[in-house]
Amino acid sequence: MQIQHHLPKFPLSNFIEHIVYVSGSLPVAYIKELPQGGINLVIELNENTVNTVYPEAGNKKVVKNAWITGMQKQAIMYKNNPHSSIISIRFTVGGFFSLTKIPVNILDQVGIEAEEVFGSSFTRLYEQLLNAAAFSDRVTFIENYFLQYSVVENMGDHIVRFINQHIDQPIDWLIQKSGYSQKHVIHLLKTYTGFSPKYLQRIHRLHQVVAEIQKQKDYIDWFAIIHRYGYFDQAHLIKDFSHFTGLKPTDYLKSQLALDENKLVPEMILQIPDK
Secondary structure (H helix, E strand, C coil): CEEEEECCCCCHHHCEEEEEEEECCCCCCEEEECCCCCCEEEEECCCCCEEEEEEECCEEEEEECEEECCCCCCCEEEECCCCCEEEEEEECCCHHHHHHCCCHHHHCCCCEEHHHHHCHHHHHHHHHHHHCCCHHHHHHHHHHHHCCCCCCCCHHHHHHHHHHHCCCCCHHHHHHHHCCCHHHHHHHHHHHCCCCHHHHHHHHHHHHHHHHHHHCCCCCCHHHHHHHCCCCCHHHHHHHHHHHHCCCHHHHHHHHHHCHHHHHCCCEEEECCCC
């Protein structure tokens, strides 16, 4: 498995968190991508390769070339495809709307074709990416494409970024520090991200728990995690974790112990095949 990672520089860093290239396969049946609060653009570089995505239990969708993962309220499951070579562009929380001004409410489903969202200009970008040989060249094409949008920010951009940077603080504190009413702040967040402040807090807390599990694989103090991250009890932790990932925390831990390669892509859940 080959992974290459790029962090954009300012000003694109305000809108795009990272660009990652993944090629090859792991000995897993399915890959789950955890929700991050931002929007992902996924580009398949093997032109004739199709991928299967399961946006929710019992449903599947075949995607090809390039697609958007939507607002991603919960983990998205992909069938592992050993023939895939993918570039994933992860936008920051609120960054997609802030940069493109494309309403996020039209992205409320998984697997929307990128050309439907960006238009014919994306077709030209896709051709450039197919013809490029090096990851660095592909990064340049991607960054130049998005730099065509206005990178001048407004007050709404700053408020959404401030809230995301301090999302672990109480909601009342966030609203007070923003200088705006609760109604206006909620409206801004839903416009930029599709989520309420409370839902973003839950996503943030999920990743704190995931990081804790990854760090303390050999011995995990579940009682400490419950209290450190504000869960009412064990049932609350299990219910919230399962809501986002489809797994109990202990099952997620088993997947980490079985596949230590997961440290390469920590936002992924790699599920081994059932025996």
